[in-house]
Amino acid sequence: MSVNIDEFNIRNLDVSGIDRNAPVGVFDSGVGGLTVAREIMRQLPNEMIVYFGDTARVPYGTKSKDTVIRYSGQIINFLKTKGVKAIVIACNTASALALDEIEKDLDIPIIGVIKPGAKVAVEETRNKKIGIIATEATINSHMYSDVIHAYDESIEVLPKACPLFVSLAEEGWTKDPITYAVAERYLKELQEKDIDTLVLGCTHYPLLRKLIGEVVGEKVTLVNPAYETAISLGRMLDSLGISAVSEDRYRGGMYDFYVSDAAERFKNFANSILPFHIDNIKQINIEEY
């Protein structure tokens, strides 16, 4: 399978009509993508964000490719009504299943979380053994393997689905002996196969980063695609000349949050992981887009 490994695909986009101070649209199947939004806030403090969490249809990890493409298309239609200048797919499943299909027809730049994470993993590995932990759907898509092999066919990619990690992160059991025991069980076979690099291939997993690091030890480099995606987004906006110019805007007005269901639950999780308090989360009917 041939995979496009351009860090971002900006093709022959005409960006002359794009307002550089317009917001970046970020979406995920639910709350997990907030770890990506958080990195963008930290690394690109001038950028406004419109975040959409598809809480009515979460999780994407168990859904088919066609369904994930259709859902992603609806969300991009919604984000475009908010005048976004670029899109970040902050969801590994949607990045794996929908990005290539969606970017064909899109007239603004778009980036997913898989290519930035895979690229850094290839740069980091010394012994050419990279572990990938993710949801079942992301693993089954083989997208991380395909991108890594497009860089270097001789790299051994060792995947492992870790479905319990999402619930453990959402429970807030991020420094817990039970989570430690689950991580030891999930990661044992990757350690036995001597990986030196491990990709946290699900947006919830950075919340367990410290604990996973303790389990695998210092010799294994952890790659956080959320972090790498924010860096990659900055490079993409710069290279297109559409990075936001700071105008000392009121910070509280810079971030907008939309969900497709149950805003209250989203708010609690968001406020447990974001560096500031958010209150105003709007619920929309995503099936109308």
Add this chain to the structure above:
Amino acid sequence: MSVNIDEFNIRNLDVSGIDRNAPVGVFDSGVGGLTVAREIMRQLPNEMIVYFGDTARVPYGTKSKDTVIRYSGQIINFLKTKGVKAIVIACNTASALALDEIEKDLDIPIIGVIKPGAKVAVEETRNKKIGIIATEATINSHMYSDVIHAYDESIEVLPKACPLFVSLAEEGWTKDPITYAVAERYLKELQEKDIDTLVLGCTHYPLLRKLIGEVVGEKVTLVNPAYETAISLGRMLDSLGISAVSEDRYRGGMYDFYVSDAAERFKNFANSILPFHIDNIKQINIEEY
């Protein structure tokens, strides 16, 4: 709050046009309701079943009441196209949030899993302290408490959300020290409050029944709403005179399975818990109903 505690609400239904050999429609947000279907297969072997698992929109536990009512309505519309004579809501969240609303306009009998489970818990408790374990949404609906209190206001109802149990059951870690540790943590406060009865208020939990029983000990009676619902369904069909008459039908043709997404994944789970192998699972677009 006043709650109707009739075991089933058969009002003034006109059943004269109902074919007693028509199938029973059973639905759940996903695979969990198979524990209810399994009990119906065991206890009512003459009944045909059309099962629908809303795998495209699972889980319901994090969705709002309006959304769960809308989804349930679509599913009932679909099941009616299959000529079902009665409906079983094999989903605690939908039973809690949607049953009362939906049965108002329905022209066939319907039953949920909460009332049968609550009724038996009231009959079983001696010290009037009943624990309820379920998803966050079922707990927050207060439906088990409301029904139990409608029987006996003096009963103390002690609820506890156990979100990890679903993932643990789906991982198949049903006899596992990690699951045991999680169960001990979740159930500790209920044990300290001296419950003598515990309702397994989520359709996945009967898969952990043995382990939960070991954690809480023999003095605590476990109530399995899946089991009680099958009994209650049999009584409802008998009292309406529409129980199926056995005609030595071919067993393999008695059960039909439909899902809204990813039939393969459903099949694997179904075959791990059902007493026979199923192959033919059809995927439909539930949003068309």
